Amino acid sequence: NAGVTQTPKFRVLKTGQSMTLLCAQDMNHEYMYWYRQDPGMGLRLIHYSVGEGTTAKGEVPDGYNVSRLKKQNFLLGLESAAPSQTSVYFCASREQGARETQYFGPGTRLLVL
Amino acid sequence: AQTVTQSQPEMSVQEAETVTLSCTYDTSESDYYLFWYKQPPSRQMILVIRQEAYKQQNATENRFSVNFQKAAKSFSLKISDSQLGDAAMYFCAYRSAELNNNNDMRFGAGTRLTVKP
Numbered sequence: 001n002a003g004v005t006q007t008p009k010f011r012v013l014k015t016g017q018s019m020t021l022l023c024a025q026d027m028n029h030e031y032m033y034w035y036r037q038d039p040g041m042g043l044r045l046i047h048y049s050v051g052e053g054t055t056a057k058g059e060v061p062d063g064y065n066v067s068r069l070k071k072q073n074f075l076l077g078l079e080s081a082a083p084s085q086t087s088v089y090f091c092a093s094r095e096q097g098a099r100e101t102q103y104f105g106p107g108t109r110l111l112v113l
Numbered sequence: 114a115q116t117v118t119q120s121q122p123e124m125s126v127q128e129a130e131t132v133t134l135s136c137t138y139d140t141s142e143s144d145y146y147l148f149w150y151k152q153p154p155s156r157q158m159i160l161v162i163r164q165e166a167y168k169q170q171n172a173t174e175n176r177f178s179v180n181f182q183k184a185a186k187s188f189s190l191k192i193s194d195s196q197l198g199d200a201a202m203y204f205c206a207y208r209s210a211e212l213n214n215n216n217d218m219r220f221g222a223g224t225r226l227t228v229k230p
Binding site: 033040041042043044045048058088090092098099101102104106107 | 117119122145146148155156157158160163165204208209210217218220221222223
């Protein structure tokens with residue numbers, strides 16, 4: 001099993017450009033998450049999904065959109081990138097149940113110039 | 114909303130010695146889970162240990178153990194016999210176990226642990 005994978009690993013964007021980050025998991029998990037990690041702030045939840053076709057806002061959703069058309073994939077979109085979106089983005093997934101372990105992808109480093 | 118505080122931005126320990134990382138949290142809930150994650154330079158988030166709030170016994174995983182003080186809302190991580198490979202960022206995290214909650218995780222800001230040979 002590959003676990004949770006993220007594409008791409010690193011990307012440089014110019015302000016105003018758009019892009020999509022792809023997260024894929026092969027563990028048949030219901031729940032998927034997108035976080036951003038900034039220095040001194042830990043991980044903050046952007047959006048999440050509790051099942052195929054459903055999405056919801058997290059703590060810092062502004063400037064991002066998501067889609068979960070297939071259970072195994074969770075896409076994070078930036079329609080018009082801003083320098084404030086320079087960060088490391090992590091995807092995660094887990095089974096239902098609050099006790100379940102959350103598995104993380106390797107992260108995507110995004111630099112917006 | 115629940116908050117998680119890690120008051121030590123950086124810690125260091127001599128190889129083979131013991132170090133304790135602090136974490137406090139704020140919640141009005143009675144049922145929840147607490148986690149410690151390790152993030153080495155590779156950036157991969159690795160689960161170190163998990164504690165269920167309803168359990169009085171402190172969780173242990175080999176050289177890693179926690180001191181869970183529910184009344185004080187404290188959840189510290191003790192690393193015994195520290196090894197060079199323990200050097201990493203350590204994040205404390207909280208997850209509600211309440212029904213009708215999206216059960217997302219709240220993370221602290223992290224503690225960077227350095228292990229000196």
